[in-house]
Amino acid sequence: MEAQYTLPDSLTNNEILRYGRQLILPEFGVTRQQLLKSKSALVVGCGGLGCPAAIFLSAAGIGKLGLVDYDEVEMSNLHRQILHKEKAVGSLKTESVMRGCEELNSRPEYRLHQLALSSSNAFQLISEYDVVLDCTDNMSTRYLLNDACVLAKKPLVSGSALKFEGQLTVYNYKDGPCYRCLYPVPPPAHAVTSCSEGGVMGVIPGIIGTMQAQEAIKVLTSLEGTLSGRLFLYDGLRFSTHVVKLRPQQSTCAICGDKPTITQLIDYVEFCAALPTDNPPAVRQSQDERISVEDYKDKYLGRNNHILVDVRPVHEIDICRFSYSTNIPLNQLLNLSRSDLSQALQLPAETAGAEMTSVVICLCHHGNDSQVAAKYIKNMLADLTPLYRVVDITGGLDSWAKLVDDNFPRY
Numbered sequence: 192m193e194a195q196y197t198l199p200d201s202l203t204n205n206e207i208l209r210y211g212r213q214l215i216l217p218e219f220g221v222t223r224q225q226l227l228k229s230k231s232a233l234v235v236g237c238g239g240l241g242c243p244a245a246i247f248l249s250a251a252g253i254g255k256l257g258l259v260d261y262d263e264v265e266m267s268n269l270h271r272q273i274l275h276k277e278k279a280v281g282s283l284k285t286e287s288v289m290r291g292c293e294e295l296n297s298r299p300e301y302r303l304h305q306l307a308l309s310s311s312n313a314f315q316l317i318s319e320y321d322v323v324l325d326c327t328d329n330m331s332t333r334y335l336l337n338d339a340c341v342l343a344k345k346p347l348v349s350g351s352a353l354k355f356e357g358q359l360t361v362y363n364y365k366d367g368p369c370y371r372c373l374y375p376v377p378p379p380a381h382a383v384t385s386c387s388e389g390g391v392m393g394v395i396p397g398i399i400g401t402m403q404a405q406e407a408i409k410v411l412t413s414l415e416g417t418l419s420g421r422l423f424l425y426d427g428l429r430f431s432t433h434v435v436k437l438r439p440q441q442s443t444c445a446i447c448g449d450k451p452t453i454t455q456l457i458d459y460v461e462f463c464a465a466l467p468t469d470n471p472p473a474v475r476q477s478q479d480e481r482i483s484v485e486d487y488k489d490k491y492l493g494r495n496n497h498i499l500v501d502v503r504p505v506h507e508i509d510i511c512r513f514s515y516s517t518n519i520p521l522n523q524l525l526n527l528s529r530s531d532l533s534q535a536l537q538l539p540a541e542t543a544g545a546e547m548t549s550v551v552i553c554l555c556h557h558g559n560d561s562q563v564a565a566k567y568i569k570n571m572l573a574d575l576t577p578l579y580r581v582v583d584i585t586g587g588l589d590s591w592a593k594l595v596d597d598n599f600p601r602y
């Protein structure tokens with residue numbers, strides 16, 4: 192006689208075997224495994240946070256996984272964006288992440304969204320999913336995702352990683368605050384550091400992205416104890432962790448409050464570029480105070496008609512530098528007195544009657560700090576102009592490596 196069994200409605204024997212270690216958790220069990228299989232998540236950003244988030248959602252048995260990114264894999268991504276393999280450099284990040292997830296678990300439905308999220312497409316896209324994971328690293332997308340999630344009534348699992356530090360929380364979930372409740376206005380653009388400028392240890396987004404997957408699974412399966420209303424802070428260098436209580440949902444919030452003033456998605460790039468007036472604007476050199484990397488090559492390279500001042504931090508100077516450059520990290524340079532500065536640049540003490548002898552050229556990694564340095568030197572040596580012309584190089588060493596000489600390592 193054939194035995195009669197009562198099995199879960201929507202789990203096959205193969206799935207019971209695959210997810211067995213989760214099924215035997217009393218807090219999770221068959222009910223939540225089935226629930227997870229019926230749910231979907233949208234991972235926005237297939238980078239350092241998105242890779243671990245996506246693969247753990249896939250491994251755990253999510254029903255549908257959406258992947259958003261417009262970018263291609265670069266060599267400098269690989270130390271942290273661990274689903275992209277060496278041979279994927281130059282190919283689409285969404286496809287690369289899907290390949291990695293599919294190799295692990297072919298069961299979920301994967302949807303690729305090869306696009307830059309914008310005010311015109313975000314609401315529609317988010318509406319198709321049950322939870323959204325913010326795995327991006329820029330301020331305007333953070334506000335865009337927040338507002339779209341509030342309007343579409345979707346929880347948002349938000350992560351960030353920079354240097355040795357990571358942060359994690361859940362917005363817009365169970366009466367908790369949204370991102371705007373906490374940050375009604377964006378910080379000034381120049382106060383925001385990106386991973387390409389500030390650096391990031393590869394394992395930090397790995398840790399935070401993995402935790403984003405965990406929070407998303409808890410949200411999708413209605414497990415208690417999410418980070419809604421709380422912020423997790425991790426410092427990998429000191430190994431310190433904190434969970435701080437966030438201010439509650441604000442009735443005055445422009446998007447999720449009682450009388451919202453934002454009822455549809457706005458222009459977030461513009462919104463984030465509007466600097467609060469209590470912060471000084473970023474220093475910017477005018478075009479005629481700057482030279483291109485090609486100009487530098489044609490008019491100055493290898494000639495003693497200029498003083499090249501590399502203002503990157505010492506640990507970046509160590510990576511590679513022009514052998515003849517004068518190296519003064521920006522934070523030191525900005526504290527130099529006039530006499531210290533002219534000594535550091537080895538300017539002649541006597542300038543009376545001197546011909547216009549030289550150009551001081553400031554240089555950094557991407558052409559931001561070099562502008563600040565050039566302004567400072569120009570101000571300090573105001574009495575020497577026009578003996579010395581002070582300029583900086585647009586795009587910095589990264590442009591040099593990209594456009595002029597690929598023997599200079601990019602980082």
Ligand SMILES: [Zn+2]
Nearest residue numbers: 369372444447
């Ligand atoms: Zn709010």
